[in-house]
Amino acid sequence: MLDLAILGLLDENDLHGYELRKRLGDLVGLRLAISFGSLYPALTRLEKHGLITAVSATPVEAPPRSPMSGSLAGELAAFGAQRRAATGIARGTRGKKVYGITDAGRRRLVELLSDPDVSDDRAFPLRVAFCRNLTPADRLALFERRRAELAQRVEQRSRAQSDGRVNAYLRSLRERDHAALAADVAWLDTLIASERAVLAETDPPGGSPT
Amino acid sequence: MLDLAILGLLDENDLHGYELRKRLGDLVGLRLAISFGSLYPALTRLEKHGLITAVSATPVEAPPRSPMSGSLAGELAAFGAQRRAATGIARGTRGKKVYGITDAGRRRLVELLSDPDVSDDRAFPLRVAFCRNLTPADRLALFERRRAELAQRVEQRSRAQSDGRVNAYLRSLRERDHAALAADVAWLDTLIASERAVLAETDPPGGSPT
DNA sequence: GTCATCATGTAAGCCGTTACATGATTGC
DNA sequence: GCAATCATGTAACGGCTTACATGATGAC
Numbered sequence: 001m002l003d004l005a006i007l008g009l010l011d012e013n014d015l016h017g018y019e020l021r022k023r024l025g026d027l028v029g030l031r032l033a034i035s036f037g038s039l040y041p042a043l044t045r046l047e048k049h050g051l052i053t054a055v056s057a058t059p060v061e062a063p064p065r066s067p068m069s070g071s072l073a074g075e076l077a078a079f080g081a082q083r084r085a086a087t088g089i090a091r092g093t094r095g096k097k098v099y100g101i102t103d104a105g106r107r108r109l110v111e112l113l114s115d116p117d118v119s120d121d122r123a124f125p126l127r128v129a130f131c132r133n134l135t136p137a138d139r140l141a142l143f144e145r146r147r148a149e150l151a152q153r154v155e156q157r158s159r160a161q162s163d164g165r166v167n168a169y170l171r172s173l174r175e176r177d178h179a180a181l182a183a184d185v186a187w188l189d190t191l192i193a194s195e196r197a198v199l200a201e202t203d204p205p206g207g208s209p210t
Numbered sequence: 211m212l213d214l215a216i217l218g219l220l221d222e223n224d225l226h227g228y229e230l231r232k233r234l235g236d237l238v239g240l241r242l243a244i245s246f247g248s249l250y251p252a253l254t255r256l257e258k259h260g261l262i263t264a265v266s267a268t269p270v271e272a273p274p275r276s277p278m279s280g281s282l283a284g285e286l287a288a289f290g291a292q293r294r295a296a297t298g299i300a301r302g303t304r305g306k307k308v309y310g311i312t313d314a315g316r317r318r319l320v321e322l323l324s325d326p327d328v329s330d331d332r333a334f335p336l337r338v339a340f341c342r343n344l345t346p347a348d349r350l351a352l353f354e355r356r357r358a359e360l361a362q363r364v365e366q367r368s369r370a371q372s373d374g375r376v377n378a379y380l381r382s383l384r385e386r387d388h389a390a391l392a393a394d395v396a397w398l399d400t401l402i403a404s405e406r407a408v409l410a411e412t413d414p415p416g417g418s419p420t
Numbered sequence: 421g422t423c424a425t426c427a428t429g430t431a432a433g434c435c436g437t438t439a440c441a442t443g444a445t446t447g448c
Numbered sequence: 449g450c451a452a453t454c455a456t457g458t459a460a461c462g463g464c465t466t467a468c469a470t471g472a473t474g475a476c
Binding site: 227246251 | 456
Binding site: 018039043044 | 426427428429430431
């Protein structure tokens with residue numbers, strides 16, 4: 001799951017570990033605040049496997065680093081950054097290790113997104129977050145598999161539900177659970193519908209008459 | 211979390227490990243299919259700590275083990291539990307290790323239910339499932355703490371949300387996330403309301419005027 | 421010059437998993 | 449007798465956490 005998150009984010013931007021973690025935090029809300037203790041080893045591992053690579057320079061965008069965006073301070077900081085670059089102390093090459101994704105990494109990302117197993121509730125939102133890397137058809141397949149998975153869970157629940165000894169809290173809990181599942185299915189239905197629309201648009205409207 | 215589940219279930223019924231696991235499965239739907247590899251060591255540990263104890267006999271209820279239930283079979287099993295060798299049918303004393311909760315275990319259960327930290331999304335449903343072991347006031351406090359936690363998450367989301375570069379999938383994901391949170395808050399509100407009603411009933415309707 | 425923040429990393433440990441090993445009971 | 453299920457356990461490992469250690473940079 002961590003791999004997916006890292007590859008997905010690096011596919012959008014070159015980033016260093018610290019920044020990567022921040023992005024993860026507000027990516028989906030997602031309750032996904034990975035700790036450094038797992039992030040850095042993961043980065044090292046991915047680099048060793050050739051899926052990402054350390055690119056020494058340019059943190060991608062002009063980093064608006066501090067809230068006190070007073071133009072004076074900002075320009076001073078920018079000036080300092082250049083000076084330091086000139087003198088070889090440049091922030092961006094020294095302490096920081098900026099990573100970028102490789103072609104192999106991109107392939108791996110698609111592979112992770114295409115995994116037929118959609119039962120992991122934590123990972124699925126991540127896969128949706130980065131699913132722009134899939135073809136419309138594969139995206140559709142992903143959503144439909146997930147929908148089937150959830151539908152199956154609904155069915156399972158309704159089967160096992162009828163044991164007599166349930167107190168009010170248990171019942172309430174089950175109702176909540178059921179409602180959440182139903183909402184998720186409905187959400188997937190909207191995703192599926194819009195993906196079908198995209199596919200219909202891409203295909204010749206007349207269709208291919210065999 | 212496992213401890214909570216085990217103690218909660220054993221507080222309802224004496225059970226052996228195998229059965230315990232099955233109950234966990236359909237307790238809340240809850241995506242909580244604990245494996246034996248963690249269940250049995252946990253039982254051993256809890257027993258060592260005196261929170262549960264092995265009670266050799268009586269699987270609690272007449273176990274409707276096979277479709278050919280019939281009161282006869284049930285009574286034979288109950289009988290056999292005491293004098294097993296007589297019929298050779300009873301499977302309730304030999305291989306099985308039936309556990310029951312101790313007073314210390316019950317205290318521990320209440321302690322776990324009362325833990326002020328309500329941020330664990332997996333554990334919270336379990337706590338609701340067993341919250342009948344709390345006083346109405348403590349139950350109310352539990353629900354309210356959880357509501358506050360979720361409200362805080364909502365707030366957090368709405369703050370971090372406004373970074374420009376979000377594609378359609380990310381946006382959809384966030385909407386889903388937000389809807390799920392809102393639904394959960396609404397659910398807690400119903401729990402809170404009904405708990406308040408209980409408290410109002412218990413308290414003298416005149417209240418204590420100060 | 422000192423403190424907060426940014427930044428990277430290691431070590432130990434927790435909590436759970438899968439895989440493996442064993443054996444009793446029952447149906448056929 | 450043999451297979452399926454019930455039942456208990458151990459061993460190895462996985463993924464992530466917390467705590468710890470280190471150091472650079474920038475604000476004041």
